[in-house]
Amino acid sequence: MLFPFAQVHAQFVPPKGISAAQLALVINDEEANSVELGEYYRKAHGIPAANIVHVQIANRPRKLAAEEFEALKTKIDAKLGADVQAVxxxxxAPYAVECNSITAAYTLGLDSALCAKSCAPSKPSAYYNAASTRPYSELKMRLSMLLPTENVGASKALIDRVVASANPPPAASAYFLQTSDVARSSRARFFPRSMTVPQHNLTVKTLQADSIEQVSDIMIYQTGLSSVAKLNTLKFLPGALADHLTSFGGDLLGEGQMSSLRWLEAGATASYGTVSEPCNHWQKFPNSTVLLSQYLRGASAIEAYWKSVAWPAQGLFIGDPLAAPYRR
Structure with a gap:
């Protein structure tokens, strides 16, 4: 059942969500960018030294075999305390395990059976639209997200934006675009209606359009196209979430459809995309009403994104997990 959007009101006190003390960092010692950004992230967010895990992944493969992934996961899990709720x-790279994303394989367990027919329904997530604020303690699910390291300067700027997003956000807008691409607009039925949410200084704008341009107040931007135009004309606020419904957004280094990396490069704080052909099941992509409602309730980026996807096996969650601009 979806949260009724109208129930997001000024009197609602959001529960405390995942904090820096409950987040573990996994650093690849074989990659200099990973080591540098790991240390930068640790200092910026105050991650406890006990929550730092070092692994060795050579040659930056885009996809891991099941055996390689299980060995990696075992090594990570062995070093985590019981209070660590997210990673x-x-x-x-790597960002995929067989046909699963690496974030879903880590959090939910690898679903190899899905690879025989990747358009089939995948296993439902117990965390979908859940009230839980301690997913590992309550559901035995350690949420996971990936922070790309292709551009160290850009990733440091992203981290800095999240630190800034701890302050109350200025006037902001959430944009939901039903595009001319009918197949990729399958989740449009869950777009909230256009409205203002005055207690959060937020305006919801649900549009029939293929793009927006020259906009400088974006907190959420969701659309459905294989490639999104005019990103270079936009300004995303600290903590902004943005994604596009298409088959291979999570293929970060692929050259077919637009990579979800483009959202982070444009200034968004977190994004989502699938790594293998999911077809256009809305359940395999972030549900707009759930995402917006959870974020306004004070959930962090990792919590809001994970709670918004019903079948996340193929979906890759990227960005900074600790952004929580509406947590007061």
Whole structure:
């Protein structure tokens, strides 16, 4: 059941969500960018030294075999305390395990059976639209996200934006675009209606359009196209979430459809995309009403994004997990 959007009101006190003390960093010692960004992230967010895990992944493969992934996961898990609720992997590749994303394989377990028919429904997530604020303690799910390391300067700027997003956001807008691409607009049925949410200084704008341009107040931007135009004309606010419904947004280094990396490069704080052909099941992509409602309730980026996807096996969550601009 979806949260009724109208229930997001000024009197609602959001529960405390995942904090820096509950987040582990996984650093690839074989990659200099991972090591540098891991240390930068640790200092910026105050991650406890006990929550730092070092692994060795050579040659930056885009996809891991099941056996390679299980060995990696075992090594990570062996070093985590019981209070760690989420994990941030600091690298761009690997980002897939067989036909699963690496973030979903880590959090939910690898679903190899899905690879025989990747358009089939995948296993539902117990965390979908859940009230839980301690997913590992309550559901045995350690949420995971990946912070890309292709551009160290850009990733440091992203981290700095998240530190800034701890302050109350200025006037902001959430944009939901039903595009001319009917197949990729399958989740448009869940777009909230256009409205203002005065207690959060937020305006919801649900449009029939293929793009927006020259906009400088973006907190959420969701659309459905294989490639999104005019990103270079936009300004994303600290903590902004943005994604596009298409088959291979999570193929970060692929050259077919637009990579989800483009959202972070444009200034968004977190994004989502699938690594293998999911077809256009809305359940395999972030549900707009759930994402917006959870974020306004004070959830962090990793919590809001994970709670918004019903079948996340193929979906890659990227960005900074600790952004929580509406947590007061």
């Amino acid at each position: 941030l992997m600091l690298w761009t």
